[in-house]
Amino acid sequence: MHDHGFLEQALVYLAAGVIAVPVFKRLGLGSVLGYLVAGVAIGPWGLRLIAEPGTVLQFAEFGIVLLLFLVGLELNPARLWALRRPIFGLGSAQVLATVAAVAALGVALGQPLAVSLVAGMGFAMSSTAIGLATLAEKNLLPTPGGQASFSVLLFQDLAVIPLVLLLALLSGGKGAATEFDWNSAAKAIALIGLLVAAGRYLLRPLLRFVANTGLREVFVGFSLLLVLGIAALMQAVGLSMALGAFLAGVLLADSEYRHELELDIEPFKGLLLGLFFIAVGMSIDVGLFLHAPLLVLGLALGVVALKSALQYAIARPFYCGRSDAALFALALSQVGEFAFVLFGAAGQILPRATIDLLNAAVATSMLSTPLLMLAYERLLAPRLARPGARAADVISETNPVIVAGFGRFGQIVSRVLGGAGVATTVIDHDPNQVDLVRRFGTKAYYGDATRLDLLRAAGADKAALLVVAVDDVEAALAITRLARENFPRLPLLVRAHGRTDAFEYVEMGVPAVRETLGSALDAAQAALRVLGFHPHAAWRIAAQFRRRDEAMLVEHAPHRHDEKKLIAVSQQARADLNALLREEAARLRGAEEPGWR
Amino acid sequence: MPLRILVLYAHPAHDRSRANRALRAAIEDLAGVTLHDLYDSYPDFFVDVRREQRLAEQHDVLLFQHPMYWYNVPALLKEWQDAVLEVGWAYGEGGDKLHGKHFMQALSTGGHAASYRHGGHAQFEIAELLRPFEQMAHYCGMRCLPPFVTHAARLIDERALEAQAEAYRERVAALAAGELPAPFDTIPSAE
Numbered sequence: 001m002h003d004h005g006f007l008e009q010a011l012v013y014l015a016a017g018v019i020a021v022p023v024f025k026r027l028g029l030g031s032v033l034g035y036l037v038a039g040v041a042i043g044p045w046g047l048r049l050i051a052e053p054g055t056v057l058q059f060a061e062f063g064i065v066l067l068l069f070l071v072g073l074e075l076n077p078a079r080l081w082a083l084r085r086p087i088f089g090l091g092s093a094q095v096l097a098t099v100a101a102v103a104a105l106g107v108a109l110g111q112p113l114a115v116s117l118v119a120g121m122g123f124a125m126s127s128t129a130i131g132l133a134t135l136a137e138k139n140l141l142p143t144p145g146g147q148a149s150f151s152v153l154l155f156q157d158l159a160v161i162p163l164v165l166l167l168a169l170l171s172g173g174k175g176a177a178t179e180f181d182w183n184s185a186a187k188a189i190a191l192i193g194l195l196v197a198a199g200r201y202l203l204r205p206l207l208r209f210v211a212n213t214g215l216r217e218v219f220v221g222f223s224l225l226l227v228l229g230i231a232a233l234m235q236a237v238g239l240s241m242a243l244g245a246f247l248a249g250v251l252l253a254d255s256e257y258r259h260e261l262e263l264d265i266e267p268f269k270g271l272l273l274g275l276f277f278i279a280v281g282m283s284i285d286v287g288l289f290l291h292a293p294l295l296v297l298g299l300a301l302g303v304v305a306l307k308s309a310l311q312y313a314i315a316r317p318f319y320c321g322r323s324d325a326a327l328f329a330l331a332l333s334q335v336g337e338f339a340f341v342l343f344g345a346a347g348q349i350l351p352r353a354t355i356d357l358l359n360a361a362v363a364t365s366m367l368s369t370p371l372l373m374l375a376y377e378r379l380l381a382p383r384l385a386r387p388g389a390r391a392a393d394v395i396s397e398t399n400p401v402i403v404a405g406f407g408r409f410g411q412i413v414s415r416v417l418g419g420a421g422v423a424t425t426v427i428d429h430d431p432n433q434v435d436l437v438r439r440f441g442t443k444a445y446y447g448d449a450t451r452l453d454l455l456r457a458a459g460a461d462k463a464a465l466l467v468v469a470v471d472d473v474e475a476a477l478a479i480t481r482l483a484r485e486n487f488p489r490l491p492l493l494v495r496a497h498g499r500t501d502a503f504e505y506v507e508m509g510v511p512a513v514r515e516t517l518g519s520a521l522d523a524a525q526a527a528l529r530v531l532g533f534h535p536h537a538a539w540r541i542a543a544q545f546r547r548r549d550e551a552m553l554v555e556h557a558p559h560r561h562d563e564k565k566l567i568a569v570s571q572q573a574r575a576d577l578n579a580l581l582r583e584e585a586a587r588l589r590g591a592e593e594p595g596w597r
Numbered sequence: 598m599p600l601r602i603l604v605l606y607a608h609p610a611h612d613r614s615r616a617n618r619a620l621r622a623a624i625e626d627l628a629g630v631t632l633h634d635l636y637d638s639y640p641d642f643f644v645d646v647r648r649e650q651r652l653a654e655q656h657d658v659l660l661f662q663h664p665m666y667w668y669n670v671p672a673l674l675k676e677w678q679d680a681v682l683e684v685g686w687a688y689g690e691g692g693d694k695l696h697g698k699h700f701m702q703a704l705s706t707g708g709h710a711a712s713y714r715h716g717g718h719a720q721f722e723i724a725e726l727l728r729p730f731e732q733m734a735h736y737c738g739m740r741c742l743p744p745f746v747t748h749a750a751r752l753i754d755e756r757a758l759e760a761q762a763e764a765y766r767e768r769v770a771a772l773a774a775g776e777l778p779a780p781f782d783t784i785p786s787a788e
Contacts, residue, residue, distance in 0.1 A: 543643035580647070587646065587683075 012049045013056075016042045017274050032133055033370035035274050039281020050282060057279035061241070063272030064129045064337075065231045066265050068157075068242040071132065071150065072249020073258055080250055083151050090148055091155020093314045094332070098124035101310060102303075114170060118346045119358060121163050123303050127336030128153045128242065129276055130369050135331055138377065145327030148315055152332060157243045160338045161188075167345045187237040192247065195230065199251030207257045220264045227265065280337070284363040288356055296357065300364035304372070308333040323381055330376050334369040335362040392447035393434075398459035399423040403467045404449035404479055406433060409495050409515060410469030411442075425458050429470075450478045452486055460487045468494040471515075473501050480510055499553070506557035521546055537585060544584045548577050598775045599629055600699070603656035606634045607663040607674035616705045616750035616758060617664055623762035629773035631656065635673050642676055649681040654694055658772060659739070661730070662703040664750065668719070668726045678733065687737045696738035699777070702730055703765065705750035713748075724781075731781070742772075743781040 016038035024034030042049040050056070075083075099120035106116025131149055132141070140146045203226070210222045227245050234244030252258060289296050312329035316322070339362045343355050350358070399422075403414045406428040414424045426444040428434050434446040447454045449470065460466060460483060468479045480494055496502040496512035505512035521542045528538035552573045559565040604624065608617050611634070625632050633652065639645075653659060663670050670678075685691050712718040719726070723746055734741040745768055747753075747761050771778075 540643065543641060544645070547643065547645060583647075 009050065009056075012042055013275060013278060016278060021274070029374060030134060030137055030370040031274070032130055032137070032277055033367065035277030036281040036284075036367055036370075039278035040284055040286065041281075042278070043282030043284070045284070045286030056275065057283060060272055060276035060279045061337075062228065062231070063269060063274070063276040065241050065245040066227060066269035067129065067132060067273055069227045069245040069249040070262060070265055070269055072246040072251075073253050073262055075250055076253035077250055079253075083147065086148050086151035087155050090314065091152045091159070094152050094311060095124045095156065095159050097310050097314060098307060101306060105306075114349050115354065118167065118170070118342070118349050121167070122339035122342045122346075122358060122362070123307070123335050125156050125160065125336045125338035125342065126153060126307075126332035127334050127366055127369070128157065129273060129337065130334055130366055131331045131336075133273060133277075134370060134373050138373065140327060140331075143324060143327065144321070145315075145324030145331070148324065148328040149331040152328075154246070156336070156338065157240050157246070160240060160341070161238070163342060164345050167342060167349070170346070170349060184238045188239050191233060191237050191239070195233075195244070195247055196251065199248065203248075203252065204255050204257075207252075207255065211257065211260070219260065223261050223264045224268065280363060280366060283359075284367075285356060285360045288360045289364070292357075296360045296364055299357070299361040300368065303335060303361060304333045304365050304368050307335075308372075326380050327376060330372045330380075331369070333372060334365040336366075392451075392454055393445040395425060395427075395445050395447075395454075395457045395459075397423075397425060398462060399425040400464040401425070401467060402427065402455070402458045402460060402463050402465070403469055404428075405468065405470030405476075405495070406437060406444050407469070407471055409471065410467065411437070413467055413469055424467075425463075427454065427458060450475055450482065452482060455479075455483065455486070460490055463490055465491050465493060468492060470495070471497075473497045477501065477504060480505070480508065484508065484510070500560075502553055503557045503560040506554055507560075517546070517549070533585070537587075540587075541581055541584050544580060545577065548573075548580060552577075600657040600773055600775055601655065602627075602630045602658040602660055602769065602773055603652060604630060604632045604660045604662050605674060605677065606632060607636060607661070607671045607677075608634075609636050609671055609673070611636065614664070616747050616753070616761070617662065619758050619762045620703065620705070620747065620765050621662065623766040624769045627766070627770055627773055630769060635677060636671075639673060642673060644673075644677050644680045646680050646683065649677065650683075650686055650694065653681070653698075656698070658699040658701060658742075659695075660701045660703060660769070664705045665707075665726075668721075669729075682733070682737060693738060698739045699742050699772075700730070700734035700737075700739040701742040701744065701772070702727060703745040703747075705747040707751060708749065709752075710746075710748040741781045743778055 017035060020038035020041070021031045021034035024037065025031055040046050044051075099117065102120035102123050103113070103116040106119055107113055111119075131153055135141045135146045135149060141150065207222070210219055213219075227248060230244045230248045231241035235241050252261060308329045311332055312325050315325040315328045340359060343350060343358050343362075347355070401414075401417055401422055401424045403410045403417075403424045403426045406414065406426045407430075410426065410428070414426055417424050426437075426442070427447050427449050428444055429446070429448045431446050434444045437444050445458075449455060449468075455466075466479075466483055466487075468476050468483075470476050470479065476494055476496070480492060483490055483492055492510045494505055494510055494512040496505055496514045498514060498516075502512050502514050524545070525538045525542040528541060529535055533541070552570075556566060556569055556573070559569055604621075606617075606621060608614050611618060621632065624630055631652070635644075661670060661674060663674055666672075669675065682688070682695075683692070686694050706713070706723075708718055713721065713723050713726070715721070723744065727744060731741050745765055747765075753761070
């Protein structure tokens with residue numbers, strides 16, 4: 001149990017992650033909670049497989065550093081500039097409001113002002129790692145709520161620096177400390193200036209030089225060296241490592257190596273971030289928790305509830321709709337790793353027991369986030385109207401044709417029908433798309449066409465045709481089945497993705513149009529023309545292909561589950577088709593042929 | 598001996614047709630008749646040559662049924678001629694696949710019968726206007742049968758149209774039964 005070597009440790013971490021994460025992911029609880037629980041399981045309060053979680057935590061913090069580097073890569077200076085309002089406005093509001101509220105509550109509960117203030121500062125911080133990783137895992141980062149969360153996390157990264165200084169002052173206000181601070185601030189500003197200049201003029205030629213060696217692992221090594229080097233420099237002048245990495249990312253966001261850097265850093269980020277969560281899990285003081293479960297739990301849940309409420313109240317009028325405000329409020333509801341730092345720095349203000357209690361509450365609050373996010377996704381988001389997830393529109397007209405899906409495909413279908421004098425009722429599940437086409441004067445309804453009540457409201461029992469033009473294969477199949485079951489006399493026309501689902505529609509006897517077949521044939525025809533085939537010959541060849549291919553689809557559909565047979569008939573069919581196309585090409589090509597055409 | 602009849606039906610606006618729709622309905626269900634609607638099969642004008650040749654080979658009579666457009670067939674039926682009647686199949690060396698078959702036309706005109714005479718609106722008699730088809734049949738080794746003509750297709754009354762459809766049905770049914778009329782031959786014999 002003691003004296004574990006590097007190999008054993010690596011084995012334990014990897015095994016814990018590999019076992020816990022897929023299980024939690026499968027249960028729908030997300031990878032972050034998986035890592036955290038894995039950490040608890042192997043830590044000093046679980047199986048005690050790892051003796052000293054502290055050292056790993058330090059190492060694993062590079063996961064956050066790499067995460068922020070990658071976030072920076074996605075955000076060039078112009079986009080960062082565009083976020084200035086949420087970063088500074090929303091960010092400062094969030095920090096100040098939390099500090100004030102927690103401090104006021106603390107004082108009201110009889111705690112000294114200093115202690116209450118420190119607790120407030122610590123609790124104001126959210127976890128960059130948990131917040132961003134959870135949002136990224138659920139693809140919620142690009143939503144307004146995700147952007148707000150990211151902006152505030154960035155502000156907190158900046159805010160932690162003056163807060164640490166403030167704590168040093170509160171701790172005793174030694175004159176030396178203040179002097180040192182000025183010195184360090186000057187250094188920090190100088191370093192950031194240097195970094196920006198180097199990023200602009202030095203980094204790219206250097207990257208080009210390394211890339212030109214053609215050795216991939218050297219490029220990977222250089223990428224890591226770059227990020228960690230900047231992080232180390234930042235730390236040396238007392239800035240947050242993550243902030244430095246973020247800055248480096250932003251500076252390289254416009255460079256031609258962005259994608260390579262992303263690809264190279266991504267796996268390291270994933271592993272180290274996982275390790276970080278495991279380390280956090282290991283550091284959770286289960287003993288204290290068991291000793292005073294109600295106190296720790298109450299404190300943690302109280303903080304989470306308070307932060308959620310405050311954040312919702314701040315974000316709602318400031319920035320976004322109900323659903324995004326809720327997402328923002330919950331994504332940042334936990335207390336983050338910076339709290340450990342702040343509480344650690346406040347050793348002279350807070351008694352040891354208080355620090356332990358606060359830390360336990362912080363760790364517990366982290367565990368709550370994946371669960372809250374799950375609740376958000378399952379329960380809250382579908383109900384709250386974001387400019388995205390609003391309630392389905394009330395459909396106020398009945399037309400002979402219903403078009404489900406109003407993207408690139410459905411729009412054309414509907415426009416052609418409209419031009420021919422056939423009115424369509426258009427439904428799309430993407431609210432932005434609906435709003436967009438409405439601005440252009442086309443009437444579309446927001447709603448989910450896989451729902452029976454919506455189809456009925458659109459007049460499916462009386463319509464002459466339902467065009468299923470959604471791009472999602474499963475959704476298209478679901479709508480088709482639903483319509484056939486409930487409106488057996490309603491003719492259907494479906495957009496098929498490819499051969500596999502086209503087979504399904506053949507079996508069902510529903511006419512389907514493979515979405516790219518027509519355009520690919522247009523391209524083939526154009527290619528033949530470029531190659532000197534006569535336009536009429538090129539057209540005949542493409543038309544012949546289409547005719548045969550569509551016939552083959554029907555002939556082969558019965559074999560679609562028998563791969564061997566399918567391969568055999570396909571090969572034969574392809575040979576036949578080739579012969580046919582060659583014949584077609586010869587038919588129209590040669591002037592040397594007898595006959596007059 | 599019964600004959601198998603392939604009706605190559607060409608009407609670009611079948612849904613708005615009056616005469617041809619009635620005529621077609623009159624023969625569609627006859628035994629030995631295969632009705633092949635070209636504008637329905639090839640809305641994109643892509644005529645599948647192989648398929649059409651197989652189909653022709655399986656029948657004894659080719660019957661073009663169509664409205665007369667500009668003293669000719671509608672464009673898709675002309676495309677059918679151009680694409681399907683290939684050298685080596687319909688004519689030329691080895692081109693004997695239509696030899697011994699019969700060719701017939703059932704056409705409708707807009708003008709009255711009286712127009713189709715020298716000095717009339719149409720200037721020519723129907724038989725003269727149909728000479729390219731007569732020669733096509735001849736060149737492909739087919740025997741040309743007398744055409745079935747419905748004049749003033751938009752103007753004749755219901756009763757006359759009914760009678761016309763009945764007459765058409767009788768003609769086609771007799772043909773299917775193997776009763777051949779005297780060949781339609783406007784070409785002066787070479788002798």
